[in-house]
Amino acid sequence: MWLLxxxxxxxxxxxxxxxxxATALVFAMTLLMTGITASxxxxxxxxxxxxxxxxxxxxxGTSGPFTASTLIPxxxxxxxxxxxxVRRADPIIVxxxxxxxxxxxxxxxxxVRFGGVGSPKxxxxxxxxxxxxxxxxxxxxxxxxxxxxxxxxxxxVVGTAGGVTFYxxxxxxxxSVEDAQRIIFGGQPLATAVVTRGVPAPAPSGLRAVSxxxxxxxxxxxxxxxxxxxxxxxxxxxxxxxxxxxxxxYLSALERARDFAVLKATGASTPALLTGLTFQAVLLALGxxxxAVLLALxxxxxxxxxxxxxxxxxxxxxxVAVVVGLVASLAGLRRAVGADPALAFGAA
Amino acid sequence: MMDPFxxxxxxxxxxxxSGGYAVRPIDGFDLDLAxxxxxxxxxxxxxxxxxxxxxxxGILRPQSGSITVGATDVTALRGPALTEYRxxxxxxxxxxxxxxxxxxxxxxxxxxxxxxxxxxxxxxxRASALIDRVELTERAGHKPxxxxxxxxxxxxxxxxLVHDPPLVxxxxxxxxxxxxxxxxxLRLLRELATPGRVVVVATxxxxxxxxxxxxxxxxxxxxxxxxxxxxCELDAGGVLFRQGDPGELVYVVDxxxxxxxxxxxxxxxxxxxxxxxxxxxxxxxxLFGLPRSATARATRPTTxxxxxxxxxRARRHGAYPVTDLMAGAAD
Numbered sequence: 001m002w003l004l005x006x007x008x009x010x011x012x013x014x015x016x017x018x019x020x021x022a023t024a025l026v027f028a029m030t031l032l033m034t035g036i037t038a039s040x041x042x043x044x045x046x047x048x049x050x051x052x053x054x055x056x057x058x059x060x061g062t063s064g065p066f067t068a069s070t071l072i073p074x075x076x077x078x079x080x081x082x083x084x085x086v087r088r089a090d091p092i093i094v095x096x097x098x099x100x101x102x103x104x105x106x107x108x109x110x111x112v113r114f115g116g117v118g119s120p121k122x123x124x125x126x127x128x129x130x131x132x133x134x135x136x137x138x139x140x141x142x143x144x145x146x147x148x149x150x151x152x153x154x155x156x157v158v159g160t161a162g163g164v165t166f167y168x169x170x171x172x173x174x175x176s177v178e179d180a181q182r183i184i185f186g187g188q189p190l191a192t193a194v195v196t197r198g199v200p201a202p203a204p205s206g207l208r209a210v211s212x213x214x215x216x217x218x219x220x221x222x223x224x225x226x227x228x229x230x231x232x233x234x235x236x237x238x239x240x241x242x243x244x245x246x247x248x249x250y251l252s253a254l255e256r257a258r259d260f261a262v263l264k265a266t267g268a269s270t271p272a273l274l275t276g277l278t279f280q281a282v283l284l285a286l287g288x289x290x291x292a293v294l295l296a297l298x299x300x301x302x303x304x305x306x307x308x309x310x311x312x313x314x315x316x317x318x319x320v321a322v323v324v325g326l327v328a329s330l331a332g333l334r335r336a337v338g339a340d341p342a343l344a345f346g347a348a
Numbered sequence: 349m350m351d352p353f354x355x356x357x358x359x360x361x362x363x364x365x366s367g368g369y370a371v372r373p374i375d376g377f378d379l380d381l382a383x384x385x386x387x388x389x390x391x392x393x394x395x396x397x398x399x400x401x402x403x404x405x406g407i408l409r410p411q412s413g414s415i416t417v418g419a420t421d422v423t424a425l426r427g428p429a430l431t432e433y434r435x436x437x438x439x440x441x442x443x444x445x446x447x448x449x450x451x452x453x454x455x456x457x458x459x460x461x462x463x464x465x466x467x468x469x470x471x472x473x474r475a476s477a478l479i480d481r482v483e484l485t486e487r488a489g490h491k492p493x494x495x496x497x498x499x500x501x502x503x504x505x506x507x508x509l510v511h512d513p514p515l516v517x518x519x520x521x522x523x524x525x526x527x528x529x530x531x532x533x534l535r536l537l538r539e540l541a542t543p544g545r546v547v548v549v550a551t552x553x554x555x556x557x558x559x560x561x562x563x564x565x566x567x568x569x570x571x572x573x574x575x576x577x578x579x580c581e582l583d584a585g586g587v588l589f590r591q592g593d594p595g596e597l598v599y600v601v602d603x604x605x606x607x608x609x610x611x612x613x614x615x616x617x618x619x620x621x622x623x624x625x626x627x628x629x630x631x632x633x634x635l636f637g638l639p640r641s642a643t644a645r646a647t648r649p650t651t652x653x654x655x656x657x658x659x660x661r662a663r664r665h666g667a668y669p670v671t672d673l674m675a676g677a678a679d
Contacts, residue, residue: 003455003462004448011450262446265407266507267435268463269428341407341434344442345398345519 004263005276008252009283016280019248020287026241027292028299031317033234035300035309037227040168042308044219047166048212051118053195055209057089064210064218065193066094066166074177074189076207083200090116091191093180099140099148099173107140108165108172109150111180117195120174125159131179132156137164137171148173153183166219168226169305238324241288246328249281253332260339270337277329277336285325289318353383353418353514355404355546360413362399365613372592373399377413379564381548383514386541386559389550391566392637397550398443400566401517404548405440406433417515435464439508441518445500447492453503454479454488460510478506482536498529505536516540518549522556534559577655577663582646588630593640595633597654601625604650608642622647631657 009016057080059070074091081089093111098104112118114127120135125144128134134155136142146157150173164172181187196209203209210218220227253260260273293314300307357379363372373396381387389397402408403415406422415422417437425433447456458475462468479488482502484495492500501521508516518537522530538559541547549556557563578597582588588599591611599606601623608629609617620642623629633640634657655663 003468004451004459007448007450007455258446259448262442262448263459263463265405265434265440265442266460267431267433267511268460269431272463272465342402344440344446345402345405345407 002276002279004273005279005283008256008276009280012252015248015251016284019244019284020291023241023244023284023288024291024295026237026244027288027317027321028295030234030237030241031292031296031309031313032299032303032307033230033237034313035296035307036303037230038310038313039306039308040223040227041220043166043169043306044216046163048215048219050120050164051092051195053117053197053212055086055196055199055211056215057194057196057200057203057207057209058192060206060208062208063221065092065195065215066218067222068094068192071185071190071192072194072207074181074191076204077191077194079204080194080196080200080207083202083204085198085201086196087198088117089194089196089200090118091177092118092193092195093177093184093190094192095180095184096167096170097150097184099150105140106170107150108167108170109180109184110164110172110174111177111184111191112174113177117197120161120164122159123161125157128158128174128176128179131176131182133158133175134179135159135161135164135174137173138162139165139169139171140173150183155179165305168223238320241321242324242328244328245281245284245288245325246331248284249277249329249332250335251332252280253277253335257335257339258343260336261341261343264339265341265344273336273339274333277333278326281325281329281332282322285321286318289321292317292321353544353546354416355379355381355515355548356414356416357400357404358414358416360400360403360410360415362396362403362408362410364399368612369618370591370611370613374403374410375592381546381562383546384541384543385561386538386547386549388556388560388563389548389566390552390554390557390563392552394638395566397552397566398519401440401519401548401550404515405438405517406430435460436511437513437515439511439513439516441501441504441508441516441521443520443523445492445497445504445524447500447503447507449492452489452491453484453495453499456492456503457506457510460507464511474510475506478509479503481509482506483532496529497524497526498532501525501529501533502536505533505540509540514545516545516547518547520551520553521549522551522553530555574658575656577653577659579651579653582650582652584646584648586646586650588644588646588652589640591640591643595630595638595640596656598628598631598634598657598660599644599652599654600628600660602651602653605647606644606650606652607647608644610642617643628660630654631660 056065058065058068059072062068062070077089077091080086090113095109097107097109099107132155134157136157138160142148142157144158148155148157181190200209263273296309357377360374360377362374363370389400391397403410406425410423422433451459454475457478458471461471461474479485482505484499484502487495487499521533525533537547537549603625605622605624606629607622608620610620612618632638
């Protein structure tokens with residue numbers, strides 16, 4: 001009977017409000033973590049798509065283009081370009097470094113052939129044309145004309161582009177393959193991979209071609225542990241939410257034992273009483289879910305990288321919250337079922 | 349032809365556990381109630397008034413005996429049939445009102461109907477009519493905490509009537525009320541006892557006596573008439589009195605030994621104490637009008653002398669203080 005549950009909610013409104021806020025905070029955290037996880041995966045897909053390549057060629061026995069530890073001669077790009085099925089091939093260099101002198105900041109260093117495969121699109125300014133010119137991700141906060149030091153090399157920013165990030169939102173500095181070789185390999189003509197238009201079939205000896213999906217997996221593999229940790233914390237948070245809802249409903253059932261006894265003594269069936277309690281659990285869960293959505297939307301921009309919560313996560317939250325609410329209220333429901341109508345005859 | 353509104357209680361025995369001991373407040377009880385009667389169940393606390401009401405309400409299952417309301421054998425009802433009986437046949441006014449604190453007076457009255465699946469409009473109309481009847485129209489929207497004890501009790505009476513039951517049970521309806529509030533509640537209860545309905549009121553409040561068509565004393569008053577001491581000889585194992593019996597006399601052991609035992613729920617006996625020559629026992633039951641709380645039996649051939657409390661006091665040191673009596677052996 002929903003009226004009974006609703007009136008009790010009004011009667012104990014402060015307690016329910018506190019429970020809603022506490023549960024909403026937990027729900028909001030699960031939403032944000034879902035958003036973080038989704039954003040990481042979206043970022044990986046996005047950066048691989050930006051290369052606009054059909055295949056990635058790396059040294060045989062190497063895991064992939066981003067985590068490759070085996071370098072290849074830059075002339076392998078010519079061998080790959082000559083392979084059947086390939087229309088164009090360009091070398092790339094992917095490396096991690098830092099910028100700044102006193103306050104270091106992690107960056108990805110990407111060496112490409114501007115105008116070739118993997119060449120980025122410019123947001124502001126222009127593409128580098130000369131040695132020592134770079135394109136910077138907007139997340140670095142640098143404008144065209146600014147100077148940036150990468151491992152002691154002074155470079156001039158001539159253009160910026162948004163969304164050139166990977167490894168958990170780490171911004172990228174894009175430069176020519178030759179500059180990257182100079183800064184990272186001491187001028188040796190090496191590369192970490194070759195990106196192609198068309199898929200080499202087969203890849204030249206000593207090399208292997210991998211797909212975009214494999215390139216994405218290569219990016220995601222180092223984050224597997226973080227992913228699992230986030231999933232584990234997510235699960236624990238759901239347990240915390242269930243605990244809050246469960247304890248509130250159980251307390252309510254405990255305090256209303258005499259009410260249930262009286263109503264049973266006056267002929268109320270157990271299912272009718274349970275409806276009221278179930279209604280409370282569902283309302284508490286739904287109320288918390290709604291507040292959680294608002295909280296998550298407010299909190300998401302505070303994070304140092306883009307947290308894009310997928311629309312499906314909101315719908316999932318509502319459904320899972322109701323299920324969690326119902327499961328959590330089982331102890332309270334059991335308490336109500338067990339209320340002995342004889343209790344109604346006891347003196348207060 | 350059977351009166352559809354009559355209530356019959358036959359050879360009813362109810363036993364429950366109290367601290368591990370078996371307590372039998374109702375033992376072989378008989379009662380017949382006719383339509384239109386208001387019956388008072390009178391007795392001290394613990395004499396079984398509420399226990400009997402609980403059984404009549406279909407809440408407590410007796411060990412043996414039967415309760416019939418019209419053609420319904422209440423003791424044979426189970427599950428949904430029992431719920432239906434509680435809903436349609438009995439209305440209960442509880443001792444401490446037992447209103448749901450979060451609901452208004454009107455909602456408290458309407459709630460049993462709503463829980464029975466009656467539409468909100470019909471339930472509200474019926475509850476409003478009953479609230480009017482108990483003269484609380486102006487207070488219908490107030491929560492129980494905003495009502496006086498008498499007003500809460502009137503709401504409880506209205507709630508008991510919401511299904512228009514043929515049997516209304518009231519447990520100590522004046523227990524928490526002052527004399528001004530009592531008046532309105534008594535008048536209401538009296539008005540309920542009309543043809544087609546039986547009202548049973550459990551109370552220890554003797555102010556309610558003029559209200560009743562019939563008074564049933566659940567703890568028969570043991571009147572200590574002046575009488576000569578009685579000597580009683582018992583063989584080994586012979587029982588002087590049993591747990592639950594009414595008590596009138598205090599006993600002194602002349603020869604032999606008496607053991608006092610209490611029956612436990614698991615069927616075993618627990619020895620409380622033994623009383624030897626010149627010791628006394630059984631003083632609390634006649635002193636306070638309580639049933640015997642233990643069984644007294646001889647462990648070997650024994651002679652005891654039983655006296656009234658007054659006589660016992662007079663014979664032992666002139667006047668025996670009550671506190672000394674209470675400090676004696678278990679009853």
